[in-house]
Amino acid sequence: MNDEAAVTLADPNTLVLLGAGASVGAGFPTSARLHELLLARLDPIYANVARLVFREDEAVDPERLFRAMEFLNALEMPAERLDTGLGNESRDIAALVQTWCPDVAEYLDIRRHRVQGSPLQRIIDQLWRALVDVFSLNEAPVQPRFKYLADLVSEMRGQTVVTLNYDDALEHMHGWAMTFRIVSAPYPEPAVPDDPLTKPLRLIKLHGSVNWSRDNATGDVSPMQPTVSFRYTREAWEGHTPGIIFGAGNKLRPDGPYLALYQEFREALARAHQVIVIGYSFRDPHVNEALRQWFLYLAEDGDLLRVGDVRAGLPPAVEVWRQQRGLDVEFIPGPAEQTMSDLVARRPRLMRN
DSSP, X not given: OOGGGEEOTTSSOEEEEEOGGGTGGGXXXXXXXXXXXXXXXXXXXXXXXXXXXXXXXXOOOHHHHHHHHHHHHHHHSOGGGSOGGGTTOOOOGGGTOSSOOHHHHHHHHHHTTOOTXXXXXXXXXXXXXXHHHHHSOOSOOOTTTTXXXXXXXXXXXXXXXXXXXXXXXXXXXXTSSOOSOEEXXXXXXXXXXXXXXXXXXXXXXXXXXXXXXXXXXXOXXXXXXXXXXXXXXXXXXXXXXXXXXXXXXXXXXXXXXXXXXXXXXXXXXXXXXXXXXXXXXXXXXXXXXXXXXXXXXXXXXXXXXXXXESSSSOOHHHHHHHHHOOOEEEEEESOHHHHHHHHTOXXXXXXXX
16 A cells, blocks of 8 residues: 555544553553452452452452442441432442342441441542552553554544543653644643644543542542652542542543543544544443444445454444444454554545545
């Protein structure tokens, strides 16, 4: 393929959506590996609750387990002390576990009026700090581990990358042999001048970032200052938690920047003629619905959906969409660190109308 027979990613507009599979090659953990890391970092009650929520032959999902711990912790607290993050959702723990263990019920009864420094709350606090440690990039990016991410952001100059991941690897890329800006903030920023030499990449972190902090009293989310070791000091975290959405269930929260970022994601989709999905499991309903609407109603004839994943075939949701509309779909199997060049490759002009 030569340049005369291809179009650049800037023409047509391209949007890249990254899931957890896109970060594995950079050293960030899968869900199973994250559970192993948390087992080693947290007090034993984390493992005990895991045995309550999951069967012995079932893989532990740390986000679902965290949600269960939030519910159990809520049962320990008087109503007036409940975290506003739980809102008015049902606290029926039976919906989250297969069996109810009498020893846990007895434990909750004993702890009912002893809410200060409860074990579950301490585990939740520990987990927040562990997530920051696990998903923060505390070293300079080095080859070859990060080369595929550098290739991604280089090809996507002037475009939009939406990530569901918490890690800060992409933010480090602009300082690693890059001469352009990566715009990543909790709230949409004003438009940057359209300079072809310094055209920025817009990074939308739909579920938050370990580089953001949430004020527990107000729900406001703000970026950390890079010159302050905010993430590592207990005093700096007082009254704050990482500005991320962690926990199974609804990932679209009313507080913080998440609704605004979701709206920006949908607007970027509406402008896109090429959507590239990398390492996403299609388990978030609000993300799936945005992609579905683009595929069935917003995309034009000749537009392209390209999916990269380690699985053997297209996700079932995409198969259903393709049956409803014959839009161009490409599936590129394999780990993202091995297939990135194919995923962001220029598309032959003859494939477009």
